[in-house]
Amino acid sequence: MSSQLTEINISRFAGLKIIPALMFCAFLLVFLWSLNGAGISLRELITGIPNMGVIASEMVPPATDRVWPMFKSLVTTVQMALVGTVIGVVLSIPFAIFAARNTTPSIVVYSAARGLISLFRTVPDIAWALFFVASVGLGPFAGTLALVVDTIGFCGRFFAESLEETDPGPNQALQTLGAKPLDRIICCQIPMALPGMINASLFALEKAVRSSVILGLVGAGGIGVELAVSMEMFRYDQAMTIILMIFVLVVSVEQLSAFARKSILDSGK
Amino acid sequence: MSVNVLEKELPPQSEAVFQEKSTVVSVRNLSVSFKKQPVFNDISFDIFQGEVVAILGSNGAGKSTLLKSLVKLVDVNQGSIECLTHSVTGLRNKKLRKFRSQIGFVFQKHQLVPRLTALSNVLHGSLASSGFKSWFHWMAPSPQRIKALQALDSVGLKSKALQSADSLSGGQSQRVAIARTLMQNPSIIFADEPAASLDPKAGNEIMELLTRLCRSRQTTTLFVTHNLEHALQYADRVLGIKNGELLIDESVSALTVDELKELF
Ligand SMILES: Nc1ncnc2c1ncn2[C@@H]1O[C@H](COP(=O)(O)OP(=O)(O)OP(=O)(O)O)[C@@H](O)[C@H]1O
Ligand SMILES: [Mg+2]
Numbered sequence: 001m002s003s004q005l006t007e008i009n010i011s012r013f014a015g016l017k018i019i020p021a022l023m024f025c026a027f028l029l030v031f032l033w034s035l036n037g038a039g040i041s042l043r044e045l046i047t048g049i050p051n052m053g054v055i056a057s058e059m060v061p062p063a064t065d066r067v068w069p070m071f072k073s074l075v076t077t078v079q080m081a082l083v084g085t086v087i088g089v090v091l092s093i094p095f096a097i098f099a100a101r102n103t104t105p106s107i108v109v110y111s112a113a114r115g116l117i118s119l120f121r122t123v124p125d126i127a128w129a130l131f132f133v134a135s136v137g138l139g140p141f142a143g144t145l146a147l148v149v150d151t152i153g154f155c156g157r158f159f160a161e162s163l164e165e166t167d168p169g170p171n172q173a174l175q176t177l178g179a180k181p182l183d184r185i186i187c188c189q190i191p192m193a194l195p196g197m198i199n200a201s202l203f204a205l206e207k208a209v210r211s212s213v214i215l216g217l218v219g220a221g222g223i224g225v226e227l228a229v230s231m232e233m234f235r236y237d238q239a240m241t242i243i244l245m246i247f248v249l250v251v252s253v254e255q256l257s258a259f260a261r262k263s264i265l266d267s268g269k
Numbered sequence: 270m271s272v273n274v275l276e277k278e279l280p281p282q283s284e285a286v287f288q289e290k291s292t293v294v295s296v297r298n299l300s301v302s303f304k305k306q307p308v309f310n311d312i313s314f315d316i317f318q319g320e321v322v323a324i325l326g327s328n329g330a331g332k333s334t335l336l337k338s339l340v341k342l343v344d345v346n347q348g349s350i351e352c353l354t355h356s357v358t359g360l361r362n363k364k365l366r367k368f369r370s371q372i373g374f375v376f377q378k379h380q381l382v383p384r385l386t387a388l389s390n391v392l393h394g395s396l397a398s399s400g401f402k403s404w405f406h407w408m409a410p411s412p413q414r415i416k417a418l419q420a421l422d423s424v425g426l427k428s429k430a431l432q433s434a435d436s437l438s439g440g441q442s443q444r445v446a447i448a449r450t451l452m453q454n455p456s457i458i459f460a461d462e463p464a465a466s467l468d469p470k471a472g473n474e475i476m477e478l479l480t481r482l483c484r485s486r487q488t489t490t491l492f493v494t495h496n497l498e499h500a501l502q503y504a505d506r507v508l509g510i511k512n513g514e515l516l517i518d519e520s521v522s523a524l525t526v527d528e529l530k531e532l533f
Contacts, residue, residue: 173380173446176340177453178370178397187393187404191384 059240066238070226074245076140077222080215081208081253084144088151088208089201093190095152096159102171103163103185117160121153125211129220140221147208147215155197155204162196163189195265202257209253213246291318292351293457293489294339299348301331301338308334309513311348316457319487321480323494323504325517327533330510332493336459339491340369353456370397373450373488375460375479379442383435387426387445390434391417394452406430420448424478440471447479458483460492464499472496476503497529 097103098113128149132142166189174184190197216224223242230238294316301308308331316322324332337343339350341357350357355368381390388406395413396403402410406417421427424444429437437445443463450458463479464472476494480503483490494500500507501521509517509532516532517524 167383169376169378169380170382172342173374173376174393174396176342176369176374177372177394177449178366178368179393180366180396180400183396183400183404186401187385187389187396188382191382194384 055236058234058236061237062241062244063235063237064241066226067241070223070238070242070245073216073223073226074249077212077216077224078209078249080140080144080147080222081205081212084147084212085151085201085205085208087144088148089155089204091148092152092155092159095156096163097185099156100160100163102166102168103181103189105181113156114160117153117156119153120149121157125150126214126218129215129218133219138219138221143212143215143220143222146220147212150211151204151208154207155200158200158203159193159197162193162200165196166192198264199261202261206250206254206257209250213250292316293318293353294491295349295351296339297349297351299335299338299350300346301334301343302346307513309510309515312510312515313348314508314515314518316489316491318489319484320506321483321490321492321504322506322508323492323500323521324508324510325494325497325500325529325532326510330532331513332510333461335510336374336461336491336493339459340372340374341365366397370453371456373453373455373458375443375446375450375458375463375492377462377465379439379446381434381437381442381445381449384433386431386433387421387437387448388414388417388430390445391420391448391452394420394449397453417448417452420451421445423451423482424448438471440467440475443467443471443475444478447475447482451482455488457489457491460490462493462495465495473499480504497526500529501526 095113095117098105098109099117101110104110104113125146128146129143132145136142136145170192171184171188174188212222213224213227216222216226217228219225219228223246227239227242227246230236230242292315294314296315297313299312300310312335324335326332334343338345339352339357341360345358353368353371355364357368360368381387382393386406389404392403392406392409392413394403394417399413402408402413406414409417418427418430421430424447426441426444426448429441429445434442434445443466447463458479460479464475467475476492476499479492480490482488492504501524504521506520507517507524507529508515509529511532517528519528
């Protein structure tokens with residue numbers, strides 16, 4: 001009986017792949033090394049707990065004294081996010097056309113567009129905000145410009161990917177009947193890429209609402225400015241009000257965008 | 270001036286000659302290879318005005334490659350292609366587009382733009398000549414829209430005009446693709462296995478429709494098929510390719526099914 005069992009046994013290490021195993025060990029080493037640099041300290045965490053409690057208790061009840069100006073700043077934030085996203089999405093379309101392999105007019109334009117989009121994406125939005133605050137001054141305009149650039153970095157890439165993923169067949173059919181490249185882009189490739197593009201645009205809007213809050217912290221307009229001031233003055237109760245407002249805003253924008261996504265994509269079927 | 274007058278009086282006679290043996294496609298010593306791997310070698314044939322010609326051959330014989338080379342979708346290694354008085358191999362950019370606009374090409378899969386309506390897809394047939402006016406049906410000027418509707422009507426699908434292309438069946442889609450080709454007013458139609466993705470009944474209907482429309486408009490037609498009956502029933506002449514050579518170039522009345530089976 002037992003001899004039968006050993007006969008059909010397979011070594012538990014037989015399926016072990018050597019390269020993934022090595023990669024996992026390497027990851028473990030890097031992680032242990034990083035723990036050191038991340039400044040993790042149990043002692044500071046423990047001594048910080050009373051502080052956290054004090055701040056948290058000061059946060060409730062949320063202040064209501066500046067609700068109206070805060071609300072106006074929140075509206076500015078929404079306006080910045082909306083305008084920044086819309087302008088960014090519109091500008092992303094030509095960028096994406098240049099940056100998609102099946103629509104670009106030449107390899108030089110392709111590389112230039114790809115490079116620019118990567119630059120816009122890899123430099124963080126807060127860095128763009130600092131740059132624009134320095135060049136056009138404090139206020140929502142700097143924030144909106146940062147959002148435009150950030151949206152091009154995001155949408156330019158995803159629009160280009162949507163274009164590249166389209167079925168080449170219909171485009172070739174139109175090429176074979178003598179249609180110009182621009183005509184083919186507009187009435188064949190963009191319509192085919194549209195679901196992906198709408199999806200990316202709605203994500204860009206959600207992303208812009210979230211980052212327009214942060215951008216205010218460096219003076220680029222909107223509710224973030226209020227948050228920065230409240231923290232500066234140790235008015236944690238005001239900060240709480242602002243955080244609640246931001247929470248409601250972000251959740252509603254996400255809900256709205258999910259609803260829009262569903263209804264637009266379903267109706268396009 | 271006087272020369273023009275003379276020319277105007279000539280037509281009756283020249284038209285008779287024209288109808289007899291005007292060559293619309295003339296292929297001479299054509300060779301195509303992909304990465305040194307020859308598909309066919311030294312093929313020559315002529316297609317005459319108004320003819321319907323079937324191309325037969327086994328899988329991989331090079332039928333699609335031949336049709337594609339006629340509209341410069343693949344580059345040829347050697348030989349010449351004269352089509353509608355153009356030397357096809359030398360055409361580029363604007364001239365190439367102008368040439369292609371005179372040629373209808375029906376693919377095995379319909380290749381419609383899925384999210385657009387059938388009507389917009391048909392309208393695309395005139396993209397080469399009217400550009401943005403043919404982008405979408407709601408942007409098109411009335412005469413053009415009506416022409417597209419007539420094309421849809423002639424394939425029996427006027428009632429589906431505003432249905433999106435991806436909601437049509439395979440057979441209906443192929444009809445819309447034919448309507449798109451009609452919208453071009455083509456001088457020649459090339460069809461690469463237009464019935465291959467359809468069930469036998471729909472396939473027969475498509476072949477019937479295509480050849481009827483082509484004959485009534487006297488449009489020269491070259492179609493690829495694997496269906497020997499289709500070749501014998503709908504074509505005037507058969508070109509058979511085997512092992513990179515043109516084995517058969519014969520009028521259908523001189524051919525039997527057994528002779529065609531030799532190709533496979
Ligand atoms: N783009 C390409 N690159 C490399 N080889 C190709 C290419 N297109 C076709 N070929 C080769 O050329 C040969 C002929 O292909 P083609 O598609 O013309 O055959 P076909 O006669 O249309 O076959 P089927 O009946 O299956 O449609 C095949 O061997 C194919 O592998
Ligand atoms: Mg083929």
